[in-house]
Amino acid sequence: MLLEKAKSAILMVLFAICAYLAGQFLLDTSSISARAGSAGGNVQVSVNIEDLLNPQGYQVSFGGGLYSGHFDTGLKNSLWSSAKGLIRGALETSDYTEADQALWDEAVTQRSVTLKLPFAMTMDQILVAAGSDVSRDLLGTAAFDVIIIPTAEPGSVFLGNRSEARFVSFSYSTGSASGAESPQSEVLAALLTEIEQDEMTVEYKRIEDTFSLRTILEKPDQVYRENHIIEPIVAMPTFEKVRVQNEFSLETLSEEQERYYADIAFGARFDFVKRVREVDGSVVYLYGYGDRALRFGAQGRLEYQERFRGGSTSDEILSFKDSLTKAVAELRKYGEFPEGFYLKYFTETEDAPGVRVKTFHFSHRHQGLPTDLSNREMPYTATVEITNDQVTYLMKSYKDIQRLLPAAAPSNQILSLDRLIESQFDLILEDYLTLNPEAAASKDDFGFVYQILHDITEYELIYFLSRDNNVLTYLPAWHLGIGGNHYYFDLYTGELLQRVPTQAVK
Amino acid sequence: MDWKKSKNILIFALILTNIALFAMTGGLDKLIQRDSTQDPLLPSVIALLNGRGIGINAIIPSIPLNIRAIDLEYNEIEAAQLADKLLTGGYEEINGLFVGRDGALLVVALEREIRFELPIDQWLVSDPLEDEEAWQAGEAFLAAHGFDQADRQRWDLSVEPDHVILEWRQKYGSYFLEEAFMRIRLTGNKVVSFERRWFNEPQPQENVHKVIQPSKALFMAAEEIAATSTGPDPSVKIDSIELGYQLETGSLTSDITSGEASPYWRMRLSDGRVIFVEAVE
Numbered sequence: 001m002l003l004e005k006a007k008s009a010i011l012m013v014l015f016a017i018c019a020y021l022a023g024q025f026l027l028d029t030s031s032i033s034a035r036a037g038s039a040g041g042n043v044q045v046s047v048n049i050e051d052l053l054n055p056q057g058y059q060v061s062f063g064g065g066l067y068s069g070h071f072d073t074g075l076k077n078s079l080w081s082s083a084k085g086l087i088r089g090a091l092e093t094s095d096y097t098e099a100d101q102a103l104w105d106e107a108v109t110q111r112s113v114t115l116k117l118p119f120a121m122t123m124d125q126i127l128v129a130a131g132s133d134v135s136r137d138l139l140g141t142a143a144f145d146v147i148i149i150p151t152a153e154p155g156s157v158f159l160g161n162r163s164e165a166r167f168v169s170f171s172y173s174t175g176s177a178s179g180a181e182s183p184q185s186e187v188l189a190a191l192l193t194e195i196e197q198d199e200m201t202v203e204y205k206r207i208e209d210t211f212s213l214r215t216i217l218e219k220p221d222q223v224y225r226e227n228h229i230i231e232p233i234v235a236m237p238t239f240e241k242v243r244v245q246n247e248f249s250l251e252t253l254s255e256e257q258e259r260y261y262a263d264i265a266f267g268a269r270f271d272f273v274k275r276v277r278e279v280d281g282s283v284v285y286l287y288g289y290g291d292r293a294l295r296f297g298a299q300g301r302l303e304y305q306e307r308f309r310g311g312s313t314s315d316e317i318l319s320f321k322d323s324l325t326k327a328v329a330e331l332r333k334y335g336e337f338p339e340g341f342y343l344k345y346f347t348e349t350e351d352a353p354g355v356r357v358k359t360f361h362f363s364h365r366h367q368g369l370p371t372d373l374s375n376r377e378m379p380y381t382a383t384v385e386i387t388n389d390q391v392t393y394l395m396k397s398y399k400d401i402q403r404l405l406p407a408a409a410p411s412n413q414i415l416s417l418d419r420l421i422e423s424q425f426d427l428i429l430e431d432y433l434t435l436n437p438e439a440a441a442s443k444d445d446f447g448f449v450y451q452i453l454h455d456i457t458e459y460e461l462i463y464f465l466s467r468d469n470n471v472l473t474y475l476p477a478w479h480l481g482i483g484g485n486h487y488y489f490d491l492y493t494g495e496l497l498q499r500v501p502t503q504a505v506k
Numbered sequence: 507m508d509w510k511k512s513k514n515i516l517i518f519a520l521i522l523t524n525i526a527l528f529a530m531t532g533g534l535d536k537l538i539q540r541d542s543t544q545d546p547l548l549p550s551v552i553a554l555l556n557g558r559g560i561g562i563n564a565i566i567p568s569i570p571l572n573i574r575a576i577d578l579e580y581n582e583i584e585a586a587q588l589a590d591k592l593l594t595g596g597y598e599e600i601n602g603l604f605v606g607r608d609g610a611l612l613v614v615a616l617e618r619e620i621r622f623e624l625p626i627d628q629w630l631v632s633d634p635l636e637d638e639e640a641w642q643a644g645e646a647f648l649a650a651h652g653f654d655q656a657d658r659q660r661w662d663l664s665v666e667p668d669h670v671i672l673e674w675r676q677k678y679g680s681y682f683l684e685e686a687f688m689r690i691r692l693t694g695n696k697v698v699s700f701e702r703r704w705f706n707e708p709q710p711q712e713n714v715h716k717v718i719q720p721s722k723a724l725f726m727a728a729e730e731i732a733a734t735s736t737g738p739d740p741s742v743k744i745d746s747i748e749l750g751y752q753l754e755t756g757s758l759t760s761d762i763t764s765g766e767a768s769p770y771w772r773m774r775l776s777d778g779r780v781i782f783v784e785a786v787e
Contacts, residue, residue, distance in 0.1 A: 004510060004513070007510075007513050007514070007517065008513070010517055011513060011516055011517055011520070014517060014520035014521060014524060015520060017520075017524050018520055018523055018524050018527065021524060021527035021528060021531060022527060024527075024531045025527055025530055025531050271713065272715070272786065274575075274754060274765060274766035274767075274768065275765055275766060276753060276754070276759065276762045276764065276765025276766065277762065277763050277764045277765055278759065278760060278761050278762055278763060279616050279617070279761040279762075279763050280761070284756075284758055284759045284762075284765075286754045286756065286759070286768075289754060289768055289784045289786075290754045290755065290756035290759075293756050293757075293758040293759065294758075295758045295759070303758055305756070305757065305758050
């Protein structure tokens with residue numbers, strides 16, 4: 001009887017131990033599966049890279065010296081989508097011929113569409129942008145920043161590199177069998193006519209023509225080089241100032257915000273992530289022994305870095321297209337892209353034999369105008385670096401739009417180019433003479449101002465980020481490039497916002 | 507009768523279940539670990555190091571299985587207050603640089619790193635002190651200025667023809683704390699320069715990291731010892747092997763003031779080199 005009681009007791013003890021161990025076991029497995037499930041457990045968002053890789057400047061020539069350079073987004077999209085088909089048609093199959101300056105000048109001035117690319121692209125990259133699956137290295141590493149599609153010659157596409165003065169033309173027969181023009185070039189021609197007839201179209205002229213520069217500056221013994229920069233000759237729509245703010249500030253950075261991004265960067269594997277603070281208040285999360293790091297810096301700048309795991313089996317070097325796709329997908333994990341987000345600049349370097357680093361710099365447009373972050377150290381909205389097939393660096397510094405500031409009074413007209421130069425002439429003159437000391441001799445000459453006008457390399461409307469006492473505002477501004485300097489002037493007052501030497505502008 | 511029999515069967519079944527569960531929850535591993543107080547691979551690693559000309563002079567710690575995470579924060583220094591103490595003859599401040607009437611200079615970089623120096627014409631021309639006397643002279647200076655924290659340990663003394671350099675490093679219990687130091691230069695018994703960067707009392711955190719065994723740390727150090735070796739003779743001795751903490755740095759970090767430290771094994775070599783090995787896998 002006693003034995004039976006003891007047995008019952010043993011039974012109960014064994015049952016209790018069993019329950020305890022079973023509990024332990026369940027705890028172990030659940031934490032393991034939690035880890036397994038969350039490592040890199042980020043939402044995969046697919047992004048169409050063609051949305052980010054497209055021309056950033058559109059110019060239409062109606063022929064006869066009239067142009068337009070300001071369109072709404074819908075119109076730009078239509079221009080680009082019909083141009084894409086023509087570019088694919090020409091670049092995918094046909095051969096090219098070198099074109100000279102005269103031919104190029106003719107292409108710019110005749111009835112045509114000019115597309116300015118954000119950076120000089122190789123033929124392959126242009127094909128990617130045009131949505132082609134064809135890869136061609138016909139022109140090797142030669143890169144081009146302007147595409148011209150004349151509508152009078154269907155099937156003809158010009159590529160130009162303005163700084164190297166290299167031009168090529170492609171020409172392909174458009175369905176010669178049927179004798180009909182390709183429908184895409186018809187669409188483009190129709191678009192041009194539509195723009196020409198629209199009352200809202202802002203008409204432009206070349207500075208060249210407005211001031212008759214050729215007549216004044218052309219010398220008998222010299223080859224005269226035309227300048228194709230255009231300026232509006234009628235009233236422009238008004239542009240508002242916009243108050244913006246950084247996504248986070250170090251003063252108000254909350255633990256939730258930090259964890260939100262840290263989870264994206266490291267997944268939920270938080271067992272060996274360390275948080276450190278720096279003198280300026282920046283916060284850095286370090287994973288392991290600094291293999292990966294996430295930094296919350298000043299001015300709302302978020303950076304992520306990962307040590308390159310070289311020599312691994314997956315040591316494949318991704319193509320431009322695949323790298324861009326990967327870069328964009330990674331960046332997208334950290335939040336939606338700002339309006340008008342685009343690839344602005346691209347570089348590729350070889351760090352070591354077999355280790356190629358592709359760096360993608362992104363910027364964004366506000367209401368169709370490019371934004372300039374007025375910060376030479378970090379001029380981009382976002383940057384992603386791909387080493388072989390690994391994301392090794394990522395930076396983003398987006399701005400949240402707060403509110404629109406009251407538009408300028410209707411009487412406030414956008415300053416025209418001649419009034420702008422007139423009001424800032426002393427400054428521009430001084431800079432010009434510093435860079436071209438030999439010009440001082442002809443300083444009092446009548447043609448001197450025209451020489452300056454001829455040396456204009458850039459004239460565009462932009463949104464300039466002003467940082468007045470940490471209050472961030474997008475100010476509508478003129479970006480004027482002359483010779484070696486770039487100026488940013490308030491659109492309405494003509495006040496100088498910033499001046500930078502050309503080398504600093506990418 | 508039936509009940510008795512089924513009790514026996516139940517007991518037997520539960521014993522088997524418990525053994526299985528015990529094994530599955532890693533209980534066996536824990537038992538084995540508890541048994542081995544000695545690092546099993548240590549003798550073979552030591553033999554391997556000896557083969558490469560690396561001797562071991564140090565006491566190898568018995569295996570510390572875990573290390574607690576700690577938060578470190580640099581001791582903030584009020585520059586003006588320190589100037590009052592160190593530049594007693596009066597001073598002038600120029601953009602954060604304190605210049606004493608006698609030409610002494612004081613800078614507090616990033617509110618935490620002290621650099622104090624007397625002009626060279628105030629250096630004493632005399633033979634260097636004996637080691638112990640030098641340490642005492644240095645420690646007297648620390649005590650006089652309130653820098654005689656108990657968590658310091660004598661780290662290095664180097665003798666030059668006309669001066670002695672003393673260096674202290676910080677410790678936390680038996681652990682070292684890296685990137686914290688006090689350095690004093692003595693001419694005769696006079697302190698002619700002083701540098702200091704120190705942590706406040708470390709704050710232990712909840713999480714605990716599992717540390718690699720000393721044998722593995724030594725094995726990994728061997729690679730680095732070979733890689734950083736400069737002379738033609740690779741033979742060297744490991745004088746100490748310790749576990750401790752260091753604030754992680756990387757290309758994204760600069761001027762860290764506080765944060766969680768990373769565990770490291772630190773080895774001092776007889777030729778003055780110091781090797782760090784990541785202590786957590």
